[in-house]
Amino acid sequence: MIPVPSAHHVRGLDWLYAAAAAWGVPWLAVELVEMLVVVSVIIGFISVAAMFLIWWERKISAHIQARFGPMRVGGWHGWAQSIADGIKLLLKEDIIPRGADRAVFILAPMVVFASALAAYVVLPFGPGLIVKDLNIGILYIIAISSLTVLGIIMAGWSSNNKYATLGAMRSAAQTISYEVPLVVSLLGPIILAQSLSMTKIVEAQRHLWFIVPQLVAFLTYFTCALAETNRLPFDIPEAESELVAGFHVEYSGMRFAIFFLAEYANMFTVCAIGTTLFLGGWAGLGPEALAPFWFLGKTFFLLFVMLWLRWTLARLRVDQLMHLGWKVLLPIAFANLIVTGVAVLLV
Numbered sequence: 001m002i003p004v005p006s007a008h009h010v011r012g013l014d015w016l017y018a019a020a021a022a023w024g025v026p027w028l029a030v031e032l033v034e035m036l037v038v039v040s041v042i043i044g045f046i047s048v049a050a051m052f053l054i055w056w057e058r059k060i061s062a063h064i065q066a067r068f069g070p071m072r073v074g075g076w077h078g079w080a081q082s083i084a085d086g087i088k089l090l091l092k093e094d095i096i097p098r099g100a101d102r103a104v105f106i107l108a109p110m111v112v113f114a115s116a117l118a119a120y121v122v123l124p125f126g127p128g129l130i131v132k133d134l135n136i137g138i139l140y141i142i143a144i145s146s147l148t149v150l151g152i153i154m155a156g157w158s159s160n161n162k163y164a165t166l167g168a169m170r171s172a173a174q175t176i177s178y179e180v181p182l183v184v185s186l187l188g189p190i191i192l193a194q195s196l197s198m199t200k201i202v203e204a205q206r207h208l209w210f211i212v213p214q215l216v217a218f219l220t221y222f223t224c225a226l227a228e229t230n231r232l233p234f235d236i237p238e239a240e241s242e243l244v245a246g247f248h249v250e251y252s253g254m255r256f257a258i259f260f261l262a263e264y265a266n267m268f269t270v271c272a273i274g275t276t277l278f279l280g281g282w283a284g285l286g287p288e289a290l291a292p293f294w295f296l297g298k299t300f301f302l303l304f305v306m307l308w309l310r311w312t313l314a315r316l317r318v319d320q321l322m323h324l325g326w327k328v329l330l331p332i333a334f335a336n337l338i339v340t341g342v343a344v345l346l347v
Contacts, residue, residue, distance in 0.1 A: 038131055039117075042117060042120045042121075042131075043117065045120075046116070046117065046120070046261065046265045046268075047261065049264070049265075049268055050082075050260075050261050050264035050265060050268075051082035051083060051086065052082070053264045053267065053268070053303065053307075054082045054085070054260075054264065055070065055078070055079060055081055055082045056303075056304075056307065057307045057310070058070055058081070059077065060304070060307050060308065060311065061307075061310075061311045064308075064311045064312070065311070086257065089253055089254055089256065089257040090253070090254055090257070092252055092253040092254075093252065093253060094252060094253040094254060094255060095250075095252045095253070097159060097160055097161070097250050099160035100158055100159055100160050100250065101157070101158040101160070102158075104154050104157070104158035105154075105155070105158040105159065105250075106255075107151075107154060108151050108152075108154035108155035108158060109151065109155065109248075109251070109255045109256075109258040109259050109262070110151075110258070111147060111148075111150060111151030111154060112148055112151035112152065112155070112258070112259060112262045113258050113261065113262045113265070114147070115144055115145060115146075115147035115148045115151065115262075116148065116261075116262040116265040116266050116269065117265070118144045119141050119144055119145055119266075119269045120265075120269070121134075121140075122134050122137040122140055122141060122198050123198065123269070123272050123273075123276070124198045124199050124202055124276060124281060124282065124295070125282065125291075125292045125295050125296070126282045126288075126291035126292040126295060127282065127288055127291055129282075129291075129292060130198065130199060133197060133198065133199045134196075134197065134198075135195070135196060135197050136196045136197075137196055137197050137198040137199075138186060138190060138196045138198065138201075138273075138277075139196055141269075141273065142179075142183055142186075145228075145266070145269070146175075146179070148175070148262070148266065149171060149172050149175040149176070152168050152171045152172070152175075152237070152247050153168045153169075153171075153172055153247075155168060155247045155248055155251070155259070156168020156169070156171075156246075156247035159247075159249065159250040159251075160250075161249060161250050163244050163245075163246065163249050164246065164247050164248070164249050164250055165247075166246075167237045167238060167239075167245075167246025167247040167249070168237070168246070168247040170236050170237040170246070170318070171230065171237035171246070171247060173322075174227055174230070174234065174236065174237060174321060174325075175227075175228060177227075177321075177322060177325040177326060178224040178227035178228055178234075178325050178329070179224070179228065180325075180330060181220055181224050181325065181329040181330045181332070181333040182220075182221055182224035182225065182228060184330070184333035184334055184337055185217040185218075185220040185221040185224065185333045185336065186217075186221060186273075186277060187337050187340075188210075188213075188214045188217040188336055188337060188340040189201060189210040189214055189217065189277040189278060190277075191337075191340050191341060191344055192204065192210055192213065192214070192340070192344065193205075193210075198276050198281075201276060201277055201281070202276055202280065202281030202282060202283065205280040205281065205283060206283065209278065209279055209280040209283070210277060210278050210280075211278040211279055213340075214278060214336070214340070216332060216336045217278075217333070217336045217340075218274065218278045220329055220332055220333050220336070221274060221277075221278070222274060222302070222305075223324075223329060224325075224329060225270035225271070225273075225274065225306075226306065226309065227321070227325070228266070228270060229263065229266050229267050229270060229306075230263070231267070231306055231309070231310055232309065232310040232311075232313055232314075232315060233309070233313040233314060233315050233316045234315075234316065234321060235310075235315060236315065236316070236318060236321060239315060267303060267306060268299065268303065271299045271300075271302035271303050271306065272295075272299045274299075274302050275295060275298040275299045275302065279298045279302075280298075281295060282294050282295040284297075
């Protein structure tokens, strides 16, 4: 049976379909191989990016606090410290509390990581460097990222620990509160681009990045993104001084590492979305071959700001967090949406 290539198969894997056609491999088998290749590449990228971000955050915090940070493992500035930590977590004992709901406890980190992984499907790293250019890309990301809080609630409730449960409830309340102004802030660039496709939004910024007319929306989005990823000053669900790490306090070994990996994967995702919608995506100087480097450069700049703020600002109280989300950011987001809509109608 001659394979029938999908009209939406991943660019760069044409050789796979050509080879399959030559050998007469069924197209369903080729689609499965394509899916495995893509998932492997995404997981590999997430793992490397997360290890780098962990090392980078340690170095940034060290310089802010006038100390060295990792310096020994791997030679230059302890670059292999994150690799060593990953190996250590792999070798650690996986402990499940006696009173925990075993099935839910085991599934929770998988749900969190799966939602983080699925979001990478529509991130445009460059022209054609996207797994699936969905015409509802932004809507897909908003929907799939909402599953993260489900995994967090599963982890907190199944742990049979009051600190874990309280951390999960805090995370759910925080995520729901800040997801509303976050989504509303994204509607401004969507109105200007007249599309939900990530690629078309980037192409719409060919002459002017949306951060210029949508500066208020960008600042609103980035603030909400900090809260969505539980980063300071919004790390109340994991407050060590109150909840001893919050919803994942009972996790150890590789399951804890999966939560850690998902957190940094989500950080990259929200910064990549900010780059795509407000900073022109892969647009930059030079040939098209440099497009992925421009995209990653802008994304890592936003990540640097996110890491910088963690070691600069103090943690908010719960009442301050809710006040900021519902009474400050939400009205600002709606006001920006109304102004944008009126301006587009008049122009």
